[in-house]
Amino acid sequence: AQSVTQLDSHVSVSEGTPVLLRCNYSSSYSPSLFWYVQHPNKGLQLLLKYTSAATLVKGINGFEAEFKKSETSFHLTKPSAHMSDAAEYFCVVRRETGGTSYGKLTFGQGTILTVHP
Amino acid sequence: NAGVTQTPKFQVLKTGQSMTLQCAQDMNHNSMYWYRQDPGMGLRLIYYSASEGTTDKGEVPNGYNVSRLNKREFSLRLESAAPSQTSVYFCASRTSGNTDTQYFGPGTRLTVL
Numbered sequence: 001a002q003s004v005t006q007l008d009s010h011v012s013v014s015e016g017t018p019v020l021l022r023c024n025y026s027s028s029y030s031p032s033l034f035w036y037v038q039h040p041n042k043g044l045q046l047l048l049k050y051t052s053a054a055t056l057v058k059g060i061n062g063f064e065a066e067f068k069k070s071e072t073s074f075h076l077t078k079p080s081a082h083m084s085d086a087a088e089y090f091c092v093v094r095r096e097t098g099g100t101s102y103g104k105l106t107f108g109q110g111t112i113l114t115v116h117p
Numbered sequence: 118n119a120g121v122t123q124t125p126k127f128q129v130l131k132t133g134q135s136m137t138l139q140c141a142q143d144m145n146h147n148s149m150y151w152y153r154q155d156p157g158m159g160l161r162l163i164y165y166s167a168s169e170g171t172t173d174k175g176e177v178p179n180g181y182n183v184s185r186l187n188k189r190e191f192s193l194r195l196e197s198a199a200p201s202q203t204s205v206y207f208c209a210s211r212t213s214g215n216t217d218t219q220y221f222g223p224g225t226r227l228t229v230l
Contacts, residue, residue: 004159009157034218043221043222043223043224044221045221049218090160104175105160105162105219107161108159109157109158109159110157110159
């Protein structure tokens with residue numbers, strides 16, 4: 001079975017300061033990992049994805065994440081927060097092998113990011 | 118390309134009523150998915166269709182049925198709505214391959230009274 005744990009349900013930062021959203025995963029198979037963002041009353045948008053290439057992944061809007069197999073982590077970072085970054089963020093794992101479960105996404109519980117002026 | 122579209126955007130039902138949520142994609146994707154989103158629980162998979170003509174249960178299929186009408190369309194039906202089905206429903210589609218991504222629709226906000 002695979003699972004995702006987002007370690008913080010809420011993160012609050014000031015504009016211009018760094019952002020860190022933490023994610024740990026568990027998977028019996030070689031996973032792909034994603035971060036999605038959801039702005040209020042909107043659908044989900046892909047921020048970035050890791051698919052066994054480079055362990056440091058760069059995404060849209062200045063976000064990046066590092067895959068650390070030894071720590072089973074895939075934390076999302078941004079050097080300087082912007083007001084428009086306020087949203088809910090989801091860490092997601094996708095199973096890459098194994099019969100009928102192939103391609104299924106498992107979502108974390110979400111982290112709400114608040115950015116103060 | 119419109120991507121993934123969903124109708125309706127909002128719906129209010131009374132307990133016991135039935136309705137169908139519609140989803141269509143114009144990206145020629147093989148796989149389509151239905152999720153529900155509840156506060157603090159992320160998205161949970163209800164049903165999915167790996168290809169036209171096939172459907173499979175996800176994590177929370179009880180109370181729902183689906184139809185993969187053709188490659189473009191994948192509908193979700195609530196036969197007898199219950200207040201526990203109050204949620205936001207998202208449809209998604211995916212192509213195949215090692216670097217594929219799921220593309221999500223804008224969601225349907227459903228309230229069951």
